[in-house]
Amino acid sequence: MENSLRINEDGGMQFINETEYEWQLSQVSCLQPRLEVVANLTDSEKYNRQSGLSNIRIGLCYRHEITRETALYIGVYYSKALAKVANALKADGESTSETGVVIGARI
Secondary structure: OEEEEEEOOOOOEEEEEEEEOOEEOOOOEEEEEEEEEEEEOOOEOOOOEOOEEEEEEEEEEEEEEOOOOOEEEEEEEEEEEOHHHHHHHHHOOOOOEEEEEEEEEEO
16 A cells, blocks of 8 residues: 655645555466555645545556566556546536556556
């Protein structure tokens, strides 16, 4: 679990919680679910952020190690804007959710 507090030059504050867990499927492969929650602690017109829960992202990644230092991975995620942020995005005609696929290599 990783928590961070971001403060910008205007005093805007944002709290981010990232939680992940690694399930070893074998000696060379693992499955990693991940959850990220973002809360804006203050309003920020400069960055178009409103206070309150901002968004949530849920993901799942599969990693296969070729060597200890080298691994291939593939994952999927779903991100959803919440509360005031979702309302602001809808008002601007933008989508409030996103689904994606990530593919890569750790070298």
